[in-house]
Amino acid sequence: MKHPDYTDDETALADSAEGWLKFVDNGYLNKQEQTDNGYEEQRWSELTDLGWASIALPERVGGAAGTLAQVGVALRECGRAGYATPLLSTARAVTLLDLVQGRDTVFDGVLRGVVAGNALALVAPPDGQLGVRPDGDGYLLEGRASTVEWLAQADSAVFAVPVANTDEVLVAVLQTGGLDITPVPSIDNELQATLTPGARVGADVPAVVVPAAAAARALGRADLLRASSMVGGCEAVLDLTAKYALERHQFGQPIGAFQAVRQHLGRMSMALDAARLSTNEALSLEPESPARPAAMDAVALFVAGRSYVEVALTAAQLHGGIGTTVDHVLHHHYRRAKGMQLRSGRPANRLREIHRSLVVRGDGGLW
């Protein structure tokens, strides 16, 4: 069975996503990475029709009232292909907006816009680089310049930033036109730009202020989509490497016949399992389920990043020279692994947050 943890619906979705992504190969990824936009508009409109970003949104805004796990399945296939578009940032942003507005409808217009084809960037710097302070009837964005994926290409930017001297977070949607944005080269094919603070968040934009803990929970859910995308990347790297270990012959036999190579593969397989098991648990169980710790979303994100980097680095070692060239798709995974891991911020900060929840407070879980 290809996806033993998936439901039948999820398997069908994964198969359909895999089918749609057939046009993606290393040459295509190389070419797109060199363009200013980073992706094809025509493909984006096909993605809009497929509706992956809005699967879990309510029907009243045009969503399919599906599950976050389903969105995760679609993004896992994109991650497997190494395919870069604003889909991930858009899907993360709408997950956040839907969760923080609760029964409110303040963001419904933004969500409808995504169903209609808008792309969103998500500005939620993980290590507190940005914040806002009250300014008249609005807020002023302050802090350090921050790198944001797809900010230059997105129609709107969703901000989730702390309000100075409070334990609250402002979630607001701004048009990208009014922001100070400078495109900067990226480690990988996910395009990015630097946002320089100074912009004003007026009283007329869709916004809510929520407790910091609620915003963190919502961001944790949203970031599971990045974790799932990295799991897809891990799976692709394992498949590529196992195939290569059987094809590549040295000393008259496939290199996979050498125990040193098999031990590397065994370690890679364990890393993949760790990423997939933790991400699937976080996606499959509701955050309040007694069967999982409250920090499971953060655990999944951390493990997926650690594993993707580990398997990519070892895969490059097992491929040797060919794996370092731009003619082999591994170079995309190698760079995407570190890029996706780092976009979750400094690992040490994430670990201290996890420590506080799992060890100090013992939030949730069976033990």
Add this chain to the structure above:
Amino acid sequence: MKTVIADEQLTFLSDLREYLDGLDPELVAAARAENIEDPMQPRTHCQAFLRQLGEDGWLGISWPKEFGGQGRTDIEHWLFAEELYNRRLPNGLLTFNVVGPTIMLHGNPDQRREYISRIMDGEIIFAISYSEPDAGSDLASLRTRAVADGDGYLLSGQKIWSTGASIATHLWVAARTGPPEARHRGLSLFIVPADSPGITITPIITQGGERTTSIFFDDVRVPATQRVGAENDGWKTITAALNFERMFYHNEPRWELRQLAEWADGAGLLDGSTAESYELQTVMGEHAVDVEVCRLMALRGAAMLAAGQVPYAEASTNKIWWGELRQNICSTGLDLIGAEGTVVDTDGAPASGHLVHGLMSSPVWRFGGGTNEIQLDIIANRGWGMPR
């Protein structure tokens, strides 16, 4: 995505907790102390604890009701084992988690009837006897011979690292019934009473204070009815048992991390904001992550067993993750403690000496049940189709 833990299983866990909380505190404390000291030798208190569980109907969770079990799924069996590990209490070790399930799989009806009920009654305890001085990872080269003799066999040879044999009533012995060149196709598996004439068991003491043994078989008579599976077909039984052993659910790393947390709390580092406490929180945060992954790897194995599948690469993955994590928590935990971590007295030592004891006990976690190098090979071969 599919979830494998249903509400009724959570009810089972809360019932179990209520039951365990209600047990005689003296019995529990004595069993825990004995289990921490040497977990592979259930002696007076651990045996009394297990008998109590048996009398109260709390053993054999996933075993069929016809054998006196509860007839529940492997998910409940996992919950049971993890809960007991989390309390650092004995859960029946190899007898309940490895030999019992293997007898149900490969034993004949008479063996199932006899041994399963005696295991359930707490009457018999098994020790496993595979390794020999010249046959470790290369188990198929073992030389202990079982020579046909009338309606049985005569067993001769030497076993080593048979942990628990000093208190076991029965040995689970792999022996050669075919020619040496037949390798794994010439082995059979026998159940041998530990007090059979011709058996000499000598102790070996480890650096962690645990006891293992050497066993000498000198023309030990074993009736043919004691052979599990067909003659020369023992490999199947051995590998089934090894898979159960590698899936032998584990929650001790969580317990060890908790010991470290108690020390850190006392030292003011658990939730502080100094450079030292930041370091500790980062290290412990990653251990806590890996403890959750450990839980999920064991749960996956249980889910596969519950679905009638056999975990191979998954069992090996589980075993490596558990052993390395546990050793790592003990070793890096001591790093956080520093010089005081060298104190081994269990009363006055930091973290009650559990981490330093764990570190000394830890080598076997990486080679027991099959070396981690062999496990990585199993993962690459069975999981990813590499040539042998």
